[in-house]
Amino acid sequence: MKPSLFQTFNCARCNKVCTYCRHCIRMGRVSSCSQLLLWDKQHARGANVHVFAWSGQFTAPQQKASEELLSSVEQNQSHLVHAVCGAGKTELLFPAIFASLQAGKRVCVAAPRTDVILELFPRFQKVFPNTAIHALYGSAPDQHGFAELVLATTHQLYRFEQAFDVVFVDEADAFPYHADETLQKAVTKAAKQNAAIHYVTATPTESLKTTNRSILTRRYHGHDLPVPRFDSLWGYARQLNKGKIPHKLQKWINEKIDSKTPFLIFLPTIEVLENFPGDLPRVHAEHPDRKELVLQLREKKIPGLLTTTILERGVTIENVHVAIVGAEQPIFTSSALIQISGRVGRSAQYPNGDIVFFHHGISREMDKAQDAIEGWNRS
Template structure:
């Protein structure tokens, strides 16, 4: 609930402190004409601010954008009016009145060591800054945070606009029906969709259900590049609807609309605004295990809203909750083209990294590279650490010079990264040695996958499934193989292999596989 509180009360914890909201408000009550003007102004600006969580500076930026900025004196009075009439809640952006264990960022909900006390030029004291949501701009004790009540009318006007996605496959259509059935009974559903199953098309069908009923949708993804990739697809599918893309540096940062695609942090600027959330790659950084961001998404949703958690690799504890029917789960075990996922082959090589460093022959690695060339494919060579990229390239230069000429490397923080990946997609390079940064999201048609040093602890079962999931994505190229090169068989490798086989078996049993594509 929004508490109605005066601005003075909101800052009771900051007695004697100046704040970014400006000088103290006049104590005298507003009278006659002034009251009418303020009330009218409040009524005019509330629809623009409804359902938002904003700092004072953001309120100003937003209203200036819509050419509604009345100047700070009138604005303070209008905000006070909204607060007293229960349409806005005003509180310090970071609550730090008591001892540090009680500190909390009111914008992102974070408690912990990323709340830091620093000297502050604005209040002239040491006040507390939240570094957890720094991406959204600084939240600190002496900054007021405004939480505006959602609009009274939770639906937007809009005629039915057909959703134009690629026609769903039989397996996808069946899955969509199962998701609908679950959402009619439960608040949230986990959708476990195999890599390359066409989850975006399925989600668009569900999202259309909500939009056609005039209900707003929030689509959360972990990374900016996914937001950028998704926006044109959704605009095409929902032609005529306004799709807002929010990420750090987005030009639309303070806008809202019927369909908002956002990185997790951007969802923190909303309050009870959406009726459906699609949370993509819930098992990935930064969302997984981050309670503050999870609660932030919860706060952005209306009471009674529904949530779809989407992943190709649910963490073991979620699978367990699914089995016990605590977390309703819908499984789509098959790719859109009906071919099974390539199952990884484990190739053991004694003292693998020593051989790489000393540039000794490694038979399975050479065999893999040769096979890629023979089958006219390309390959990702995944390595566990940044320094391994150059180690593997040096090994290739010495032991496989012909293949080395067609190879490049990428890693996080590599300035050439985007260009190298683009050239690889264009087919300029045959082999790409990479760390797990390309584990998700990058799709190249004729790809093979080798995980070099697959026994390293960075390669969790989920990471291995994601990397293996790069292969066989295109229906026209099914020759891609997945090899795990390893000193030792680890639990993660065996689990990844078992899981992929299990998904293929499920697909077969459900009759989703192309005839003759897979022998159980």
């Protein structure tokens, strides 16, 4: 840990000079005099008779991947499900989770982003109606009792030690998890000793490419992935700073509104987001109404949303079209661009849709993202 992250202060609780680390301050300050309690007896076990209430059907590639994952879970061997956005990654977990619950094991599904947990929670409640499930994220409501299945942001796993028999990490390449060694250690600490960690993502880093791996290059509905198109938007930053929406972007927005097509516009910074002209709703990581606004877009109560990369993953909106403004900016890595593109065409009823990279010069990351998507469509 970096020494610069440690801070001393005069502590009113112990009347001494205490030290705390600022790295995890959002989880609440833990100082050197804080008491941390660990359960050293036998862990609790759920008493529910679990029900598997999923009536969907796997395609042949999905069935193969699901069986491979189940085999790895039963053998306690780490497994990676590497599947394109919209391939049905979440559904692939269901059989392995159900088998683990039936065996009396406690299961955790972790993800770096709150939005992913908010999307997963109601889906898991429907699939496992007799299972005690908790969803843990910042500002989550209190949930009591013993949870046999826990859905949690990776930050919340700081609170656990050797608590889970089976752990899945969804979107394991997402910020901040992939860049934060302490979060990775938190996940490992939360698992029982020697328990394998299993990963699920469309854009794995090299470190995630474990020995056991299932690869899905097609979406569940069999249609090609929508390929992003590049469209120049010269001087967009200067125009936005003057309070003007570039003509080409305004035309794109008007077309979506006129056709009643829901849309997302991704912007590179919170500053650009907040200063964007007009009255379109907007969300970012600290927005208090983020969940409600996404729901309103899904229900077509609002025409579209301005957003940062906070919505690049874990959000499914039927027939949504997407524009990225400033796609050449460093924040838009190839993995981020692929994930954002993956919001489009997820529904079998609407397998196509517009994904446009508005740019002030084409970046290498833009080319990499487009090449990867075209490569999956050829496979």
